[in-house]
Amino acid sequence: MKYIVLIFTMFSTGIFGQNMLPNLNLPNSIDFKNDSESNDVKNLLKLKNDEIAVSFYTNGGLGYHLNIDNFIFKENGDVKHYKEEIFYKRRKKCKKRNVKLSEFKKNQLKNIIQSDFFQNFSKLTQTTFQYSENNHQICSSTSIDDAPENFVMIMQNQKQNTTMVYLPLNNLNCSRKDSPLMKFVELHKLFDIPLER
Numbered sequence: 001m002k003y004i005v006l007i008f009t010m011f012s013t014g015i016f017g018q019n020m021l022p023n024l025n026l027p028n029s030i031d032f033k034n035d036s037e038s039n040d041v042k043n044l045l046k047l048k049n050d051e052i053a054v055s056f057y058t059n060g061g062l063g064y065h066l067n068i069d070n071f072i073f074k075e076n077g078d079v080k081h082y083k084e085e086i087f088y089k090r091r092k093k094c095k096k097r098n099v100k101l102s103e104f105k106k107n108q109l110k111n112i113i114q115s116d117f118f119q120n121f122s123k124l125t126q127t128t129f130q131y132s133e134n135n136h137q138i139c140s141s142t143s144i145d146d147a148p149e150n151f152v153m154i155m156q157n158q159k160q161n162t163t164m165v166y167l168p169l170n171n172l173n174c175s176r177k178d179s180p181l182m183k184f185v186e187l188h189k190l191f192d193i194p195l196e197r
Contacts, residue, residue, distance in 0.1 A: 021050045021073055022114060024122045026159035047155060051075055052113060056193045057151035069193055073113055079106040112190050121183055122154050126163055128180045150195060152187060169195050 047053055052073040059066055068084040081099040101109070112118050153162040165184050175181045188195050 021052055021075070021156075022119055023050065024052065024119060024154065024156050024159075024161075026122060026154060026156055026161045027125060028160050028162075029158065047072070048075060050157060053153075053155040054113070054191070055151075055153040055155070056188065056191065057153065058193075058196070059149040059151075069191070071109060071191065073110065077110070079109050109191070117183070118187070118190075121187055122161055124163060124180055124183070125161070129163055129165060129184070150184075150188075152184065167197050169197050 054071045054073075056069040057066060058068075065088070066084075066086040068086070070080075070082040070084070072080040072082070074080065079101055081101055083097050083099055085095040087094075149164055149166050150168055151162060151164045153160055163180075163184065165181060168181060168185055168188075171181060172185065185195065
């Protein structure tokens with residue numbers, strides 16, 4: 001009987017502990033009253049209280065095409081994945097779809113946001129990604145006009161943190177293993193978000 005109680009306790013602790021969302025204490029408050037763009041984001045993601053949104057933005061070059069992957073971590077332990085494609089050339093067009101996640105994949109994603117790696121990444125700011133000899137530098141000697149920009153936005157409790165990196169893969173060879181750029185690329189790998197360049 002003691003073994004049954006112990007197994008149930010371990011099982012329930014693992015399940016409920018995984019469903020509890022971490023408090024990320026993000027640095028930037030969102031002014032929903034005066035910022036219409038923030039309101040649009042909030043309405044799109046429909047976050048409640050401690051719920052977390054992790055959004056990956058890829059600007060396809062020259063600003064004509066934007067791919068967005070939104071991962072929503074719900075209070076009830078569920079995880080949602082929405083994909084959007086926005087086309088700005090001529091007239092703005094938007095395609096949206098819901099990506100079905102297996103329970104195994106949902107558990108993987110919940111483990112990611114519970115990890116020290118993710119919670120440390122959520123504290124990085126854009127200034128952390130400034131190019132320097134000790135951080136990472138631009139390897140390309142010439143500018144590429146149509147090169148994509150990659151953004152990661154994390155939201156919780158009406159606060160957010162957004163970081164942007166230009167040509168992340170092209171600059172990997174110039175980066176230290178523990179650089180913010182390496183962490184940026186690793187986060188994309190963990191969420192299965194491809195990086196083009």
